[in-house]
Amino acid sequence: MSQCDELLALLMEAVKQQAAPGGEEKQIPVGVSNRHVHLSQSDLDRLFGPGHTLEKMKDLSQPGQYACKETVTVCGPKGVIEKVRILGPVRSQTQVEILAADCFKLGxxxxxxxxxxxxxTPGVTLVGPKGSVQTEKGVMIAQRHIHMHPKDAEKFGVHDGQWVDLQVDGLRGGVLKNTVIRVTGESALECHVDTEEANALGLGSASSVRIV
Incomplete structure (x- = not known):
């Protein structure tokens, strides 16, 4: 058998294994996140008025998490980004998750x-309908990660805090290195990437990836 024939045989075997029954069990659904803000209750009060309660717009894939109707303006030294969505529920500390390109716009x-x-992490100014907040910290680009329930972690043979590589199929596919496993009892299986990562690799809300 020539080297070319051996290579072809290996390729065909890999395709067969991927298409074999149970192969779909190794697929991890993808969730794509745009820039967004998590607010503490004290900052929510300053931005929207004392005692304000976030109004749910739609549930997210992670249990108990939801997108809110409220938005804020994020202001940096060089520019602003309007209508940045708030995600609920409120947290103990305010956190602003932006895209890499936003860093240049905001400064x-x-x-x-x-x-x-x-x-x-740096801070920014958040502006709402009732006031503004100057945060001391909390601005970040989200590290891509995979949410897992302990049963998922057992099935995939991984543990909380482990770094893995992901295979992305398709014409714009590739390997996503340095993806962190996050395991909690409240998590639903999902790989979280931001819109820049998703656009670069042709990923959408109906996409899936697998650990390699």
Whole structure:
């Protein structure tokens, strides 16, 4: 058998394995996130008035999470971005997740971070209908990650905090390195990427990826 024949045989076997029954069980659905804001209750009160309650627009894929009807304007040293969606429910600390291109528009140097890791992140000014808030920290570019329930982690053979690589199929596909596993009892299986990553690789809300 020639080297070309061997290579063709290996390729055909890989395709057969991918198409084999149970192959779909290894697929992880994709969720695409645009820039958004998580607010603390105190900042919500300052932006929308004392005692304001967020109004749900639609549920998100993660249990208990939802997009709100309310939006804010994000102001940086060099520019502003209007109508940035708030996600609920309220959190203990305000967090602003932006895209890499937004850093140039706003004039901030946002690091790539996992949600909740706010130390050393810059702040911005948030403007709402009733007031404004100057945050001391909380601006970040979201580190791509996979939400998993413990049962999902067991099935995939991974653990919380583990870094994995993902295969993205399709004409614009490739390998997404440095993707973090996040395991909680309240999570639903989903890989979260931002719109820039999704656009670069041709991913959408109906897409899926797999760990390699």
């Amino acid at each position: 901030v140097k946002a690091p790539i971070r996992l949600s909740g890791d706010l130390d050393g």
